[in-house]
Amino acid sequence: MTKSSWHVDIRALITLPQAKTAKITTMHLKILIAIATIAVLGSANAQDYPNCRSSCGNVNITFPFGSGKGCYHSSDFLVTCNKSSGEPIPYFRESNIVISNMSTSKSEMQISPIVSHDCYNESGRVESDQRILTLRDFRISSKNKFVAIGCDTNARFRGRRGNDSDIFTGCISSCGRNSTITNGSCSGVGCCEVAVPEGMNVYDISLGSFNNHENITDFNPCSYAFFVEEGKFNFSMTDIAHFESERMPMLLDWAIGNLTCNQAKGMGNFLCRGNSTCDQDYGGPGYRCRCREGYEGNPYVVDAAGCKDIDECDLRNHDCEHDAHCVNIPGNYTCTCREGYSGDGRKAGTGCTADESTVIKIGLGISVSAIILLIFVTWLYLILQKRKLMMLREKFFKQNGGIMLQQRISGDRGSRDQARVFTIDELKKATNNFDDTRIIGKGGYGTVYKGVLSDNRIVAIKKSMLPDQTETQIEQFINEVLILSQINHRNVVKLIGCFLETEVPLLVYEFIPNGTLSDHIHNVKGKSSAFTWDIRLRIATETAEALSYLHSSASVPIIHRDVKPMNILLDENYVAKVADFGASKLIPIDQIELATIVQGTLGYLDPEYLQTNQLTDKSDVYSFGVVLVELLTGKKALSFDRPEAERNLAIYFLYSLKEGRLLQVLDEHLQLNDIPSEIIQVSRLAERCLRVKGDERPTMKEVAIELQGILASMIQKHPWVESSPNENEGEYLLKGLTNDDEYTNGGSISIVSSSTFDSMSKHTILPIASGR
Structure with a gap:
């Protein structure tokens, strides 16, 4: 008896006439209960x-x-x-x-049937296994491909949809002599594939060979054919000679019986019960069950493994607003707004809208909170900015060598006068926030601004050139501070103070209003005629006195290392002020010379220092000698605009002395018809300062004393007379020096020649310029 017949019988028993039911015995009742139980079990979960x-x-x-x-x-x-x-x-x-x-959710099953094959040897076919599969509630999924492998292969399959006529399809795979077999390609060379028609429940695979593999038995003795889920097979050339897979995965679609949803619902063994429903989107044959919306599990059973409610709230799979409470209900969920709000609580719905009283409370709370937050943020911002500024100043202080400067000052036991430490606001106010119109000069190590302090003092403020200073640049900057701090001389520019807590360090000097010596003897037209010899001699004397003080009278001897007209400033009375000590060196008292990297400006460099790297006080003497020559001639120390023989002024001047042509090289603005004895004496002093060997040069103290004597002599006999009392000395310089003179060696000039200078130009040397 089938389950359906049981159902019919039960219904028949239940619908007996009432008169007859009265006669039903106890045995009849037991039979009825047993049959009903069997009927219920027939429609229950078989896995119980x-x-x-x-x-x-x-x-x-x-x-x-x-x-x-x-x-x-x-x-x-x-x-x-x-x-x-x-x-x-x-x-x-x-x-x-x-x-x-x-x-059960996709109504699919993955199976792995044995691959059909057809093999040959030299005698012919030796083995063949061709598969047949018959299904009822299952169909071959169209997600499969029918694949054949071989070089002499004719593969096909016959399928059927229910009672429809047979479907035949297949493909041919061959390997011609000139064919190219490609991995991953089933295009007909070594491998072919064809789509699978939808809905087949019966298939029969057959394999054949056109030539019994007789021409290629060594290469491809077998043919293979199989259904495989799309994407689960990747063809390789090695599959032709030996296909290793015995089984291949394929998909089957399934459904329950052959009745539609509406037809099956009236039957006693309908499986879509409880929280499941029949899938109306499935077109058959048969029917499929699916869980109702809001449920998940196995739709074909009604026990704990069946369709169970999904707790969207617990899984956070809901669209309740963030301030609404999610409440799970069977198959769905609701969103409840909190007190003071109304609506459905859903993002896609009306959401939660605040009541009028709630809006007022919220607005007031937000306003007060915003004010408190603003005050707190402002206070925190000011604290952080102040802290940031302090840290930034500390960083710049270290970056600009503040610690190194402190260590050196403490190492010198504080014997010097302390320079004033300015604030950045004071220096910005003094320079109109470092306006470009306040720039009065630019040099190799910085830009110089004219400023006015709060006490109406006019100053020059030097701002370092590069913010990313190297250790050498920081050392030079600190050097200048240290040297100027310990010098107190009327012919050395005075350091008033400094500021180190910005990205670029700043130095504040006394303002020297009349420019540089270079401006007066080279660059400014119309000034040179008023720049008389007595002014030039006094400037030379004052410069020599300043250098002599640095060499001999300072607590620690100082070598300037970049003496040139650009670094000699002039005040309104043409008083000389030696400046720019960025390249200077402090020389320990017990040392005569110091090994350093060559540094200075071409044209003023001591040739002995250039060759030996040994810096001595005589290096400044040589540079001062070039300055004397510039004062005498009015020409630049180095100029490539002049003829080659005249490019290096020192060489050209000494050569002119030797040839007795001093008058021809003197500055035409001096308006001389003959040579005063003071000029002859200064020229002879310049020659001694320019000697190649440092030991043969005078010291700066000797130079200063000699210039003081020349200046005093000129003042005593002022105004000048046309004839020189020292006829012998004048005649000596006019007629030229003999080959036995001190600056010659074996009849040839031993100072740096023009060719030597050309080789000097290949050295990488930083020029030092004051910029003031």
């Missing part, structure tokens, strides 16, 4: 029986699939669990087709 397996190997078994008597819906859903090989293997029905996976 104790002998039903829930898994086999790695595959979960869920109804309508089952393993064991009474555990499955129909014979097509039978799973045979084979334990003979150790690890349990699930098979489709009672076949040798392995089940890889099964899904």
Whole structure:
């Protein structure tokens, strides 16, 4: 008796006439209950029986699939669990087709049937295995491909949809002599593939060979054909000679029976019950169940494994607004607004709208909170900015050598007068925030601004050139501060103060209004005629006195290392002020010379220092000698605009002395018809200062004393007379020096020649310029 017949019989018993029911005996009632129980069991979950397996190997078994008597819906859903090989293997029905996976939500099952093959040797066909599969509730999924492998292969399959006529399709694979076999390509060379028609429940694979593989038996003895899930097979050339896969995965679609949803609902064994419903989108044959919206699980059972309510609130799979409370209900959820709000609480709905009283409270709370927050943020911002400024100033102080400067000052025991430390606001006010119109000069190590302090003092403020200073530049900057701090001489520019807590360090000097010596003897037209010899001699004397003081009278001897007209400033009375000590060196008292990297300006560099790197006080003497020559001639120390023989002024001047042509090289603005004895004496002093060997040069103290004497002599006899009282000395310089003079060696000039200068120009030497 079938389950349906049981159902009919039960209904017939229930609808007996009332008169007859009175005669129903106790036995009749027992039979009725038993039949009803069997009918209910027939429509219940088959896996409720104790002998039903829930898994086999790695595959979960869920109804309508089952393993064991009474555990499955129909014979097509039978799973045979084979334990003979150790690890349990699930098979489709009672076949040798392995089940890889099964899904009740997608109504799919993945199986792995044996690959069909057809093999040959030299005698002909030796083995052939061509598969047939007949299904009822299952269909071959159109997600599969039919694939054939071989070089002499004719593969096809015959399929059927229910009672429709047979469907034939297939493909041919060959390997011609000039054919190219490509990995991953099933285009007909070594491998071919064809799409699978939808809805087939029967298939029959057949393989054939056009030439019995007789021409290529060594290369391709077999042909293979199989259904495979799309994307699960990637062809390789090695598959032609030896295809290693015995099974290939393919997909089957399934449904329950052959009735539609509406037809099956009237039957007693309809499986879509409880929280599941029949899938109206499925077009058949048969029907499929799916869980109702808001539920998940197995739609074919009604127990704990069936469709269970999804807690959207717990999974946060809802669209309640952030201030609404999510409440889970069977199959759905609701959103509840908090007190003082109304609406459905959903983002896609009306949301939660504040009541009027709530709006006022919220507005007031937000305003007060915003004011408090603004005050707090402002206070915090000011604190952080102040802290940031302090840290930034500390950083710049260290970056600009403040610590090094402190260490050197403490090392010198504070014997010097301390310079004033300015604030950045004072210096900005003094220079109109460092306006470009206040720039009065630019040098190799910075820009100089004219400023007016709060006490109306006019100053020169030097701003370092580069913010990313190297260790050498910081050392030079600190050097200048240290040297100027300990010097107190009327002919040395005075350092008033400094500021180190900005990105670029600043130095504040006394303002020297009349420019540089270079401006007066080279650059400014119309000034040179008023720049008389007595002014030039006094400037030379004052410069020599300043250098003599640095060499001999300072607590630690100082070598300027960049003596040139650009670094000699003039005040309104043409009083000389030696400036720019960035390249200067402090020389320990017990040392005569100091090994350093060559530094200075071309044209003024001591040739001995250039060759030996040994810096001595005589290096300043040589540079001063070039300055004397510039005062005498009015020409620049180095100029490539002049003829080659005249490019280096020192060489050209000495050569002119030797040839007795002093008058021809003197500055025409001096307006001399003959040479005064003072000029002859200064020229002879310049020659001695320019000697190649430092030992043969006078000291700066000797130079200063000699210039003081010349200046005093000129003042005593002022105004000048046309004839010089020292006729012999004048005649000596006019007629030229003999080959036995001190600055010659074996009849040839031993100072730096023009060719030597050309080689000097190849050295990388930083020029030092005061910029003031």
